[in-house]
Amino acid sequence: MIAKTPKPSYYAVIFTSMRTINDKGYAETAELMVQLAEQQSGFLGVESAREDLGITVSYWQDLESIRAWKMNAEHQLAQRKGHQLWYQHFKVRIAKVERDYEK
Amino acid sequence: MIAKTPKPSYYAVIFTSMRTINDKGYAETAELMVQLAEQQSGFLGVESAREDLGITVSYWQDLESIRAWKMNAEHQLAQRKGHQLWYQHFKVRIAKVERDYEK
Numbered sequence: 512m513i514a515k516t517p518k519p520s521y522y523a524v525i526f527t528s529m530r531t532i533n534d535k536g537y538a539e540t541a542e543l544m545v546q547l548a549e550q551q552s553g554f555l556g557v558e559s560a561r562e563d564l565g566i567t568v569s570y571w572q573d574l575e576s577i578r579a580w581k582m583n584a585e586h587q588l589a590q591r592k593g594h595q596l597w598y599q600h601f602k603v604r605i606a607k608v609e610r611d612y613e614k
Numbered sequence: 615m616i617a618k619t620p621k622p623s624y625y626a627v628i629f630t631s632m633r634t635i636n637d638k639g640y641a642e643t644a645e646l647m648v649q650l651a652e653q654q655s656g657f658l659g660v661e662s663a664r665e666d667l668g669i670t671v672s673y674w675q676d677l678e679s680i681r682a683w684k685m686n687a688e689h690q691l692a693q694r695k696g697h698q699l700w701y702q703h704f705k706v707r708i709a710k711v712e713r714d715y716e717k
Binding site for chain 2: 512513514516519523525527528529558559560561562563564565566568594598600601602603604605606607608609610611612613614
């Protein structure tokens with residue numbers, strides 16, 4: 512469940528969100544987006560948890576692979592629905608992972 | 615609940631963890647560490663969610679403020695207990711937030 516990412520540096524997209532009460536199609540789309548992301552060039556892993564706040568961190572080789580995923584047609588449709596239906600608020604932060612350690 | 619961070623750049627510490635079944639003192643310490651972190655110089659915000667996987671992302675002005683927090687005496691004690699008692703596995707990633715957008 513903790514993503515097995517390579518040695519830094521690489522990139523993280525930190526997606527933090529508060530949902531609406533509208534969950535029509537949400538779970539299916541969220542699962543499909545993870546499956547699709549896993550097939551993208553430069554995808555390194557994803558970690559996700561939700562209580563009131565949801566946090567999904569996806570890891571990518573470089574900014575170009577993040578950009579390509581953002582532009583993916585199915586992902587664009589999901590983003591539009593997320594914006595209109597599923598998320599009250601969200602914040603996306605794009606960050607360069609410089610260092611890591613683990614137990 | 616979504617952290618109100620300033621314009622990039624700043625830093626994110628992405629802490630991903632799998633807990634043990636030992637929760638003695640865990641919740642109190644976790645809450646205390648958030649309170650303490652909020653008092654540190656350079657602290658910008660924190661976001662947290664747990665299902666099986668726990669994700670806590672804290673935001674900091676610079677690497678120096680992250681280092682100072684890591685070295686804080688009470689935090690060091692909590693880190694030791696976390697390592698020995700509360701976490702099966704964890705991963706810490708230190709990342710420079712270069713860009714953000716939101717709804």
